[in-house]
Structure formats: C-alpha cells, structure tokens
Amino acid sequence: MKLLLRLAAYVRPYSLQALASVLLMAVVGLLDAFRVLLIKPIFDQVLKPADTTRHLQLFSFTARQFHVQLNLEQLVPSHFQNVWTMVAFALVASTVIKSLCDYLGTYLSNFAGYGMITDLRNDLYESILRRSVSFFQKHSTGTILSTLINDVERVQFAMSTVMSDFLQQFFTFLFLIGVVIVYGGKLAWVLLLFVPVVISSARRIGRRVRTTTRTGQDKLAEIQNILHETVTGNRIVKAFSMELWELTRFRDAARRLFRANLRSVRAQAISSPLMDAIGAVAVALLLLLGRIRIQQHAMTEGAFIAFIIAVFKLYDPVRKFALFYNSFQQALGASSSIFNFMDAQDDVQEKPHAIELKAFHNTFCFHKVGFFYDDEEGHKQVLRDIDLTVRRGEVMAFVGPSGAGKTTLVNLIPRFFDVTSGQITIDGHDLRDVSLHSLRTQIAKVTQETILFNDTVRNNIAYGQPDVPKQRIIDAAKTALAHEFIQQMPEGYDTIIGEKGFRMSGGERQRLAIARALLKNAPILILDEATSALDAQSESLVQAALANLIQGRTVFVIAHRLSTVRRANRIAVIEEGRITAIGSYEELLNGSPTFQRLHQLQFFDISEAAVAARNHL
Numbered sequence: 066m067k068l069l070l071r072l073a074a075y076v077r078p079y080s081l082q083a084l085a086s087v088l089l090m091a092v093v094g095l096l097d098a099f100r101v102l103l104i105k106p107i108f109d110q111v112l113k114p115a116d117t118t119r120h121l122q123l124f125s126f127t128a129r130q131f132h133v134q135l136n137l138e139q140l141v142p143s144h145f146q147n148v149w150t151m152v153a154f155a156l157v158a159s160t161v162i163k164s165l166c167d168y169l170g171t172y173l174s175n176f177a178g179y180g181m182i183t184d185l186r187n188d189l190y191e192s193i194l195r196r197s198v199s200f201f202q203k204h205s206t207g208t209i210l211s212t213l214i215n216d217v218e219r220v221q222f223a224m225s226t227v228m229s230d231f232l233q234q235f236f237t238f239l240f241l242i243g244v245v246i247v248y249g250g251k252l253a254w255v256l257l258l259f260v261p262v263v264i265s266s267a268r269r270i271g272r273r274v275r276t277t278t279r280t281g282q283d284k285l286a287e288i289q290n291i292l293h294e295t296v297t298g299n300r301i302v303k304a305f306s307m308e309l310w311e312l313t314r315f316r317d318a319a320r321r322l323f324r325a326n327l328r329s330v331r332a333q334a335i336s337s338p339l340m341d342a343i344g345a346v347a348v349a350l351l352l353l354l355g356r357i358r359i360q361q362h363a364m365t366e367g368a369f370i371a372f373i374i375a376v377f378k379l380y381d382p383v384r385k386f387a388l389f390y391n392s393f394q395q396a397l398g399a400s401s402s403i404f405n406f407m408d409a410q411d412d413v414q415e416k417p418h419a420i421e422l423k424a425f426h427n428t429f430c431f432h433k434v435g436f437f438y439d440d441e442e443g444h445k446q447v448l449r450d451i452d453l454t455v456r457r458g459e460v461m462a463f464v465g466p467s468g469a470g471k472t473t474l475v476n477l478i479p480r481f482f483d484v485t486s487g488q489i490t491i492d493g494h495d496l497r498d499v500s501l502h503s504l505r506t507q508i509a510k511v512t513q514e515t516i517l518f519n520d521t522v523r524n525n526i527a528y529g530q531p532d533v534p535k536q537r538i539i540d541a542a543k544t545a546l547a548h549e550f551i552q553q554m555p556e557g558y559d560t561i562i563g564e565k566g567f568r569m570s571g572g573e574r575q576r577l578a579i580a581r582a583l584l585k586n587a588p589i590l591i592l593d594e595a596t597s598a599l600d601a602q603s604e605s606l607v608q609a610a611l612a613n614l615i616q617g618r619t620v621f622v623i624a625h626r627l628s629t630v631r632r633a634n635r636i637a638v639i640e641e642g643r644i645t646a647i648g649s650y651e652e653l654l655n656g657s658p659t660f661q662r663l664h665q666l667q668f669f670d671i672s673e674a675a676v677a678a679r680n681h682l
C-alpha cells in the first residue's frame with residue numbers, strides 16, 4: 066500500500082488528465098454495455114417483420130418501490146419511426162462516440178502515465194546523482210543502470226499502457242454487470258459463486274509474479290554489469306585474450322536470466338487458462354439455467370441472448386484483470402527497488418541550514434582525523450591521528466607507499482567521505498557544517514584516472530560552465546599545453562572526443578582534464594598523480610604551467626614520482642595511515658628513512674640495475 070501511495074503521488078500533477086481519462090473511459094464502458102442492450106430489441110423486434118410495435122424497451126428494472134425503464138425511442142431523434150432505423154442509428158452513433166472517447170481517453174491516460182514516469186525517472190536520477198561516493202562503492206554500475214532503465218520501464222508499462230486498458234475494461238465490466246443483473250435476474254446470482262475462486266487465484270498468482278519479476282530484474286542487472294565491464298574494459302579483455310572467459314561469464318548470466326524469466330512466465334501463464342476454465346464452467350451452467358427459464362417464459366430469447374453475450378463480454382475483462390494484476394505486481398516489484406535507491410541513507414549528509422562557505426582565505430586543518438570503513442573482512446582503519454594545517458597558497462604534497470591512505474586523505478577534503486573521528490575545518494568551519502555545494506565549488510580536482518565525456522572538446526573543458534566565453538577555454542587549453550593538438554583535430558574545439566575520450570592519447574586526455582581544472586579557477590586544487598600519463602617532455606611543460614597555476618592557490622598533491630613534488634612547500638610522508646614525517650624535499654631527504662628509500666628506488670641508475678641483474682644471473 067505504501068508503494069501504491071508513493072506512485073499515486075506522482076500522478077497528482079497530472080490529475081486533470083487522469084480524471085478526464087477516467088470519465089472518458091467510463092463513457093466507453095457505458096456505450097459498450099449500451100450496444101449489448103440493443104441485442105434484445107434486435108432479436109425480439111427488428112428481426113421479426115411481423116412485429117409492428119414502435120416501442121423498443123431496452124430494459125426495465127424494479128426493486129421494491131424503485132422502478133426504472135428505458136426505451137430506445139427516448140434516445141434517438143423523433144423523426145426515426147422505423148424500428149430498424151432507430152436501432153441502426155443508435156448502434157452507429159454509440160460506436161462513433163465510443164471510438165472517439167476511447168481514443169481521447171487512451172491518449173490522456175498515457176499522457177498522465179508517461180508524465181508521472183518521467184518525473185519518477187528524473188527524481189530517481191537526481192537521487193542517484195546526489196548520493197555520496199560510498200553509495201557507488203556498494204552498488205555496481207549494472208545494478209544502478211538496471212534500476213534506472215529496466216525497473217522504471219516496468220513501472221512505465223503498467224502506469225501507461227496497462228492503465229489505459231485497465232480503465233476501459235474496468236468500466237466495461239462495471240456497466241456489463243448492470244446489463245447482466247437487469248437481463249439475467251436470478252441467473253446473475255450464479256456468477257457470484259465464482260467470485261471467491263477468481264479473487265483468491267489472482268492474489269496467489271500475483272504474489273508469485275511479483276517475486277519472480279524481482280528475481281528476473283536482479284539477473285538482468287547482473288548481465289548489464291558484465292556488459293558494462295567488458296565494453297568499458299574492452300582493451301584489457303583483448304590484451305589478455307579473455308574473450309572466451311567473458312563470453313562464458315555472459316552466457317552463464319544469460320542462462321540464469323533465462324531460468325528466472327521462465328519461472329516468471331510459469332507464474333503468469335497460468336492465469337489466463339485458469340480464467341478460461343472458470344468462465345467455461347460458468348457459461349455452461351448459465352446455458353442450462355437459461356434454457357429452463359425460456360421454457361417457463363420467464364425471459365425472451367432476445368433477453369437471454371443479450372444476457373449471455375453480456376456474460377461473454379464480461380468474461381473478457383475478468384480474464385484481463387488477472388493479467389493487469391500481474392502487470393501491477395511486476396510494477397510494484399520494480400518500484401520497490403526504485404524507492405529503495407531513493408530512500409537510501411547517505412553516509413555524507415548536509416545539515417539543515419548549512420553554512421554557505423565564502424571564498425577560502427585562511428587555513429585548511431586536519432585535527433586528529435581518523436577514518437575507517439567496514440567491509441566483508443570487518444573493520445579496517447585507513448587513517449589515524451592526522452594532524453595537519455595547510456595555509457592558503459601553500460602547496461602540500463603527500464608521498465608514501467601504495468595503500469598508505471594518501472588518496473583517502475584527499476578524498477576527505479571535498480567531503481566525499483566523512484571522518485570517523487576528529488575534525489576537518491576550512492577557515493575555522495567544520496566541513497560537516499558547511500553546504501556541500503559551497504565547499505565543492507571551491508575545489509578543482511585532476512585525478513590519475515581521467516574522466517571525460519562523449520561531447521565536444523569545448524564542453525569537456527567548460528564542464529558545468531556552458532556560458533563561458535570561448536577565449537577563456539582557449540586560454541585554459543594553452544596553459545595546459547592542449548591548444549596545439551586541439552587545433553589539429555578535425556573540428557578543433559567542436560570535435561566530439563568519443564566515450565571517455567578514447568579518440569585521444571593518454572597524455573592528451575590528461576592535459577584536457579588539467580585545462581578543465583584551470584578553467585574552474587578554484588582556490589583549492591587537488592592533483593592526484595595529475596601528470597602520470599604524460600611523457601617526459603609534456604610533463605616538464607605541464608609542470609611549468611602548473612607552477613603558474615598554483616600561485617595564490619592551495620594545492621594538495623599526491624605523487625608516487627618524487628620529481629613531481631620538488632616545488633611543494635611541504636611534503637608529508639604517509640605510512641599505514643599516519644603522517645610519519647613532514648618537511649621540505651631537502652629536509653625529508655636528510656631526515657626521513659622512508660623518503661630516502663623512495664628516493665633511492667626512483668632515482669637508482671638504470672645501468673647499475675642492469676649490471677646487478679647480470680651479476681645475479
């Protein structure tokens with residue numbers, strides 16, 4: 066019920082269209098039942114030329130002191146006097162009006178359905194987009210894409226296509242029940258015997274369909290995850306000749322999806338044959354009872370034919386209701402995954418009325434900072450007792466062995482994660498007290514893994530700044546030493562660079578990312594191995610450009626190559642989550658054993674290494 070109410074909330078902005086579609090579908094159902102009412106006068110009078118009466122009674126219903134009677138001549142223009150012309154006019158007119166209402170009702174129902182799904186998809190995407198980094202570590206790309214595409218598609222089908230059909234069939238069912246009661250009298254009560262069987266069967270099947278649908282969606286997410294990994298990592302797959310391995314993985318996942326789909330089909334397919342069997346038994350019983358009533362002159366042949374046709378037409382909505390119920394159960398199963406994503410609690414949450422941070426102007430401080438996370442292996446401490454103060458305009462570098470916690474430390478700066486102990490402040494404000502937007506707008510980041518988009522060079526450099534003048538983009542590209550190779554592209558700055566920029570070399574991609582950071586012109590800059598993909602010549606040029614960039618800015622640099630941190634004001638050596646030494650390059654070279662070891666490993670003469678290797682052999 067909670068899921069239904071949440072879905073219904075998305076219909077509210079389209080309530081006018083939804084209400085209009087309900088009214089139009091009610092007219093469709095009414096006119097469908099009206100055409101069944103015409104069957105009685107057709108058999109009792111129109112097809113009997115000897116009958117000269119001009120009064121065509123559609124129905125007469127009496128209950129206690131309540132009496133209702135409807136004649137066809139009340140509904141057609143008075144100049145129609147012949148019974149055939151009255152019935153023909155009523156039949157054609159009702160069909161035309163029904164068709165028009167059916168078209169408009171279907172359109173408006175789908176308008177409301179697609180509109181609410183568009184809003185739901187937008188809210189889901191916004192919710193995912195605003196999730197903290199830990200959310201994307203917990204959920205695979207395939208699972209997220211499956212929810213955004215497949216689960217939303219399931220809900221869309223139910224709330225648009227199925228809903229419009231459901232409204233039509235529901236009102237047809239409602240008004241046909243009236244026809245069955247009016248013409249059948251006591252015979253109509255026989256149908257009540259089958260209602261409990263139909264309802265209980267539909268509920269049991271629906272629960273099974275909901276479960277199997279959720280399983281199928283999970284298996285589809287598994288396939289999408291494999292597909293995403295193999296497509297984005299196609300070069301590694303080919304380099305290691307792992308096509309057969311990936312094909313086996315995909316086929317195994319496809320087989321699991323196949324089995325899950327078959328279980329869902331088995332659950333759904335039984336509903337229609339079951340309704341057929343129940344309907345056949347009901348009709349057979351009604352034929353027997355109707356024969357007896359006609360023999361007793363309790364009803365005319367025309368009335369019984371109209372009654373039995375109404376029962377047959379009633380059977381179609383009943384049979385479809387089982388399919389509708391299955392579709393709605395599938396939608397509920399899919400919506401549970403959607404709302405689970407939307408309701409997920411972030412590890413990083415912004416406080417109500419958070420402080421809007423002004424331009425960074427003083428210090429960035431780490432006070433006894435610790436950080437840990439829980440995984441399958443249990444509690445893992447990554448950072449311990451980090452005490453560090455970085456002044457505005459200072460270049461702070463972090464070095465140390467892999468896995469020491471350098472990247473985790475700088476990821477705390479834009480608050481991708483929250484500290485688990487201690488405090489980080491910017492100009493005296495705890496990061497947890499300031500708004501995320503005002504914090505992150507002051508930070509630019511260039512990572513070792515270059516992230517580019519399948520768009521033009523210009524839009525990649527001006528990411529998030531669509532109205533920036535082109536000259537500023539060109540200036541940033543020149544400073545990052547990217548202007549020259551951009552000019553050589555087919556369409557210059559308007560060239561589409563392909564997914565993740567794979568049409569460019571690694572060095573070109575990295576320089577484009579540096580140009581993007583330059584254009585943002587943030588007071589705080591994070592460089593995570595920003596020059597690692599450049600050759601020696603390009604690296605020296607970019608280092609010179611970065612030397613101009615960092616003037617007046619606070620820069621946090623992570624480097625494995627010590628040559629990239631020579632210009633840093635201070636260098637912190639991180640080991641096992643702790644800062645073990647801090648100072649200038651020369652101070653650490655003289656006073657830190659770890660820094661000395663890193664220096665020796667990186668600047669060890671290659672010829673001496675070759676000699677040592679030969680002596681070892």
